[in-house]
Amino acid sequence: MSVARIAVVAGDGIGTEVTAQARKVIEAVLPGAEFDDYDLGARFYNRTGEVLPQAIEDELARHDAILLGAIGDPSVPPGVLERGLLLKLRFDFDQYVNLRPSKLWPGTTSPLAGLKPGEIDMVVVREGTEGLYVGAGGVLHKDTPAEIATEESLNTRYGVERVVRDAFARAQRRERRHLTLVHKTNVLTKAGSLWARTFAAVAAEFPEVTTEYQHVDAASMFMVSNPQRFDVVVTDNLFGDIITDIAAAVTGGIGMAASGSVNPERKYPSTFEPVHGSAPDIAGQGIADPAAAILSASLLLEHLGHHDEARRVSEAVAAEVASRTPGASLRTDEVGDRVAAAL
Amino acid sequence: MSVARIAVVAGDGIGTEVTAQARKVIEAVLPGAEFDDYDLGARFYNRTGEVLPQAIEDELARHDAILLGAIGDPSVPPGVLERGLLLKLRFDFDQYVNLRPSKLWPGTTSPLAGLKPGEIDMVVVREGTEGLYVGAGGVLHKDTPAEIATEESLNTRYGVERVVRDAFARAQRRERRHLTLVHKTNVLTKAGSLWARTFAAVAAEFPEVTTEYQHVDAASMFMVSNPQRFDVVVTDNLFGDIITDIAAAVTGGIGMAASGSVNPERKYPSTFEPVHGSAPDIAGQGIADPAAAILSASLLLEHLGHHDEARRVSEAVAAEVASRTPGASLRTDEVGDRVAAAL
Ligand SMILES: CC(C)[C@H](C(=O)O)[C@@H](O)C(=O)O
Ligand SMILES: CC(C)[C@H](C(=O)O)[C@@H](O)C(=O)O
Numbered sequence: 001m002s003v004a005r006i007a008v009v010a011g012d013g014i015g016t017e018v019t020a021q022a023r024k025v026i027e028a029v030l031p032g033a034e035f036d037d038y039d040l041g042a043r044f045y046n047r048t049g050e051v052l053p054q055a056i057e058d059e060l061a062r063h064d065a066i067l068l069g070a071i072g073d074p075s076v077p078p079g080v081l082e083r084g085l086l087l088k089l090r091f092d093f094d095q096y097v098n099l100r101p102s103k104l105w106p107g108t109t110s111p112l113a114g115l116k117p118g119e120i121d122m123v124v125v126r127e128g129t130e131g132l133y134v135g136a137g138g139v140l141h142k143d144t145p146a147e148i149a150t151e152e153s154l155n156t157r158y159g160v161e162r163v164v165r166d167a168f169a170r171a172q173r174r175e176r177r178h179l180t181l182v183h184k185t186n187v188l189t190k191a192g193s194l195w196a197r198t199f200a201a202v203a204a205e206f207p208e209v210t211t212e213y214q215h216v217d218a219a220s221m222f223m224v225s226n227p228q229r230f231d232v233v234v235t236d237n238l239f240g241d242i243i244t245d246i247a248a249a250v251t252g253g254i255g256m257a258a259s260g261s262v263n264p265e266r267k268y269p270s271t272f273e274p275v276h277g278s279a280p281d282i283a284g285q286g287i288a289d290p291a292a293a294i295l296s297a298s299l300l301l302e303h304l305g306h307h308d309e310a311r312r313v314s315e316a317v318a319a320e321v322a323s324r325t326p327g328a329s330l331r332t333d334e335v336g337d338r339v340a341a342a343l
Numbered sequence: 344m345s346v347a348r349i350a351v352v353a354g355d356g357i358g359t360e361v362t363a364q365a366r367k368v369i370e371a372v373l374p375g376a377e378f379d380d381y382d383l384g385a386r387f388y389n390r391t392g393e394v395l396p397q398a399i400e401d402e403l404a405r406h407d408a409i410l411l412g413a414i415g416d417p418s419v420p421p422g423v424l425e426r427g428l429l430l431k432l433r434f435d436f437d438q439y440v441n442l443r444p445s446k447l448w449p450g451t452t453s454p455l456a457g458l459k460p461g462e463i464d465m466v467v468v469r470e471g472t473e474g475l476y477v478g479a480g481g482v483l484h485k486d487t488p489a490e491i492a493t494e495e496s497l498n499t500r501y502g503v504e505r506v507v508r509d510a511f512a513r514a515q516r517r518e519r520r521h522l523t524l525v526h527k528t529n530v531l532t533k534a535g536s537l538w539a540r541t542f543a544a545v546a547a548e549f550p551e552v553t554t555e556y557q558h559v560d561a562a563s564m565f566m567v568s569n570p571q572r573f574d575v576v577v578t579d580n581l582f583g584d585i586i587t588d589i590a591a592a593v594t595g596g597i598g599m600a601a602s603g604s605v606n607p608e609r610k611y612p613s614t615f616e617p618v619h620g621s622a623p624d625i626a627g628q629g630i631a632d633p634a635a636a637i638l639s640a641s642l643l644l645e646h647l648g649h650h651d652e653a654r655r656v657s658e659a660v661a662a663e664v665a666s667r668t669p670g671a672s673l674r675t676d677e678v679g680d681r682v683a684a685a686l
Binding site for chain 1: 421422425426430453454455456457475476478480481482484486487488489490491492493494495496497498499500501527528529530531532533534536537540559560561563564566567568581584585586587588589591592593596597
């Protein structure tokens with residue numbers, strides 16, 4: 001049996017370039033890992049008119065994990081690939097833990113004055129299968145003055161409890177053991193109450209984890225004024241989308257932002273991808289930074305139980321980034337080579 | 344007839360202290376303005392068990408504007424006063440334009456490295472009467488494993504169009520004439536499409552205003568990485584709640600953040616208040632900064648058509664803040680006195 005069967009969806013633009021490096025690094029650290037390439041994204045859509053044929057999704061399902069680059073191109077109407085591929089995988093593969101670590105790494109600079117590497121180190125656990133992302137909305141009287149449009153946020157005790165428990169377990173394993181719930185309980189009283197009550201109930205199982213609650217607007221402000229206060233954060237799908245981008249911004253942008261859309265039970269494959277997009281403007285030049293893609297590969301290794309390999313990869317990325325000459329340009333493949341060589 | 348009939352809801356904690364200064368400044372710049380005090384907030388609620396009796400709301404309705412300090416106290420369950428007073432006024436008085444300017448003032452420091460005063464100067468026009476704030480949600484099987492909770496975002500062409508048109512008109516009056524629509528059209532396809540189509544339709548009436556669209560997650564990132572790019576922003580109720588707190592954070596926190604919940608037709612009174620809360624921890628000491636409250640008074644004057652007075656007040660606040668010795672402590676009433684004296 002192979003040590004890991006990984007589906008590679010390199011995608012569009014710089015996605016293909018950075019994913020090649022992530023794969024190279026996995027090959028270096030986990031000999032025997034098997035890779036199957038899937039050509040999905042804008043090119044595939046423009047050629048076939050399909051986003052994710054059922055037969056391909058069935059094949060993806062037979063892998064241990066999906067290594068994804070980036071999808072999207074100006075030639076495709078906005079939303080089509082996001083919903084038809086990224087969000088579809090999150091829902092169909094029950095990837096309810098959307099994992100987004102944010103760290104201020106040595107060699108990177110925060111836009112916040114006076115912050116030193118190491119001072120920001122948080123993980124946001126964003127719910128991935130419920131909330132406003134379920135697509136439960138409607139339109140009446142479209143294109144008339146009487147038009148109304150609705151969007152419904154659906155939240156279940158089942159769905160909230162499992163992601164909250166996952167976040168507590170992660171907080172428990174970290175040094176600071178602190179977990180912040182982010183919601184908007186003073187306005188979204190129904191969903192907010194479900195989240196707050198579930199959070200309190202699960203907290204009783206984790207007496208060593210200290211807890212805190214913040215409204216999403218206050219949390220967004222703290223992400224800027226005091227990001228050091230966060231350790232693990234758990235929040236709903238939409239709030240998580242927003243605050244993880246603020247977290248990425250204060251840790252120097254999306255250059256180092258990795259993410260995993262995780263099905264913790266491994267009943268379905270989980271997807272690992274950099275937070276950045278396909279960046280058509282710099283695609284094909286070999287100058288995209290593969291750090292976030294390689295860190296996503298580290299999350300993949302961690303998820304598949306290769307803890308030592310995961311740690312070594314993230315340390316090698318950190319060392320490579322720390323060794324860069326500030327302001328110097330980089331070559332995508334050279335970064336991958338250096339990280340792979342260090343392993 | 345009086346030049347302006349202003350209802351004063353000073354509220355709790357530092358609310359009373361900073362509102363006294365805002366009132367002092369209005370008195371200095373607009374002789375003849377009349378003030379009626381209303382004792383609402385935590386103290387009133389704890390004494391009477393009511394948040395906003397109908398008779399008082401009827402009285403408030405007969406004023407030209409409401410000058411509000413801050414409400415909230417740990418003795419009151421979270422959400423009660425927010426929903427029963429602040430949000431109730433926004434809905435009952437049809438305050439559909441929630442106006443939040445953010446400026447990096449001379450004398451204040453952005454947490455962002457390298458930003459100079461004047462470099463951030465934006466106004467967020469947040470919709471105030473629709474979206475997820477309408478309270479349309481439900482719970483089934485509460486406190487059982489089968490619990491579900493919903494929140495519904497309601498959006499009308501009528502409601503979106505009027506706030507979008509207001510934002511275009513504001514952008515038109517500014518130097519840069521740039522308007523950014525912030526939404527999440529790739530996920531909230533129904534409401535997002537209504538907002539995007541309405542925005543495009545109204546844009547045709549304002550050919551001099553340049554426009555741009557950003558997803559809320561990208562906008563949140565740009566608020567940190569490049570806040571200079573924003574001039575006027577229009578967005579829905581919840582997104583506006585979040586991005587205005589980021590805007591406040593990058594302009595040095597909520598010390599200078601003023602807001603108005605505006606009914607532009609003046610059919611109902613509009614409410615003007617600092618974004619900060621009642622800060623029970625420093626209440627009663629006379630050390631709260633009244634700048635945001637006085638700037639809110641400036642927005643009030645502007646709304647009532649006293650443009651020259653509004654400008655003079657905001658210039659006087661700017662001068663007072665710029666004259667402060669960095670790090671020195673301040674006295675609430677002395678700041679008010681200095682601003683009033685300068686007028
Ligand atoms: C592309 C988009 C649908 C997606 C989201 O909203 O989740 C993205 O912003 C993300 O954070 O992964
Ligand atoms: C207090 C709360 C209900 C309110 C809101 O969410 O609108 C506040 O955060 C604001 O921004 O005025």
